Every structure is written in structure tokens, then in C-alpha cells.
Amino acid sequence: MKDASYKRHIAKTITWRLVGTIDTIILSWIISGDPLIGLQIGIYEVITKMVLYFLHERVWFKVNLSKDGKILESRKRHIAKTITWRMVGTIDTMTLAWIVTGNPLTGFKIASVEVVTKMLLYYLHERTWYKINFGLPKRTNE
Template sequence: MKDQSHKRHIAKTITWRIVGTLDTVILSWIISGSPIIGLKIGLAEVVTKMLLYYFHERAWFKINLSKDGEVLESRKRHIAKTFTWRLIGTIDTMILAWIISGDPLTGLKIGFAEVVTKMLLYYFHERFWYKSNYGLSNRNKKEL
């Protein structure tokens, strides 16, 4: 199961990064007014976010949130994962946008704008992957 879970987490990392990068590029372009700045921010965060996301997935894989011996219901777990990931992702985006644009206010605007869009997109991404059996030898909710 261990090799299978790594494969699954890598696939989730890649699919989320595609969705997340497109969202960042579009928001950065709109807020900065420059498609070049939007692309630079989006491309810069591909590496940082893939690394951060992979470690976030591994940490949540090892966390066993349970109540009275029962694994935390998937929707609640996905909401908790959404909030922890969004905090990490927003801080990363704000820093990168500030560095690339040279304006801390632009970094803050982009970071705050994507809080809502990314949380919605991430929640649906988690639900999609929860229903997928890719990388799972058998369906066991305790392992998710």
C-alpha cells in the first residue's frame, strides 16, 4: 500500500498544481494588470507549491483524526485539509507575488483574492480524488 499511496499523492499533486496554477495566473493577471506578471507568479509557484503540497498530503496521510475510534467523516476531513492547505498556499503566493511584482500590496491582493477561489477548487479536487481508486490497492477509508 505504501508504494501505491506515493503514486496517488504524486498524481494528486500534479493535478492540483495544474488547477491551482491556472487560477493563480488568471487572478495575478487581473490584479496586476500584466499577463507577464501573472505568468511569472504562476510559473514560480509551480515548484514551491508542488513541494509544499506533496508534504501536506504526506502529513495528512499520517494523521489519524478519529472520534471514539471512528475515522473522521471524509467531508469534515476534506474541509480541514482545505483550510490547512489554503493557509500554506496563500502565504506562499503572497510572498512570491510580492517578490515578482515588487509590490507588497499586490502580493496581499493576490493572496486574499485566491483564498475563496482556491478553497472551492481544492474542496472539489479532494472530493474527486476521494471517489477515485487510483493508487489504492483496496478501498479503505482509514488509509485516506
């Protein structure tokens, strides 16, 4: 089971990073007006976000949010994961955009817009993966 969960979390990390990087590149390009800045931020994020996302998945895999022995309902859990991931991701994006552009306001603008787009995309990603059995020995009702 341990090996399977790692494979699942690695696969989720890769698929989420593809979605997230495309979103970051497009938003950074629009806000900065420079497609190269969008690409630079996107490339740096591939590295930082893959590591951060994998760690986030491992923490949430070990978190037991049960009430009276019942596991927290999947939609509530996914909303909580969405919020915690977005906090981590927003700080990372803002920092990287600030470093790449040299302008903290540009970093703030990019991160602010991403809060909305990424939360929606992440929630949809979580719901999709909830329906996929890859890396699970059997489906558990969350």
C-alpha cells in the same frame, strides 16, 4: 501499500498544481494588469507549491483524526485539509507575488482573492480524488 500511496499523492499533486496554477495566472493577471506577471508568479508557484502540496499530503496521510476509533468523516476531513492547505498556499502566493511585483499590497490582493477561489477549487479536487481508487489497495470508508 506505501508505494501506491506515493503514486496517488504524486498524481494528486500534479492535478492540483495544474488547476491551482491556471487560477493563479488568471488572478495575478487580472489584479496586476500584466499577463507576464501572472505567468511569472504561476511558474514560480509550480515549483514551490508542488513541494509544499506533496508534504501537505504526506502529513495528512499520517494524521489520525479518529473519534472513539472511528475515522473522521470524509467531508469534515476534506474541509480541514482545505483550510490547512489554503493557509500554506496563501502565504506562499503572497510571498511570491510580493517578490515578483516588488509590491506587498499586490501580493496581499492576489493572495486574498485566491483564498476564496482556491478553497472552492481544492474542496472540489479533494472530493473528486475521494471517488478515484488510483493508488489505493482498496476503498476505505472515511
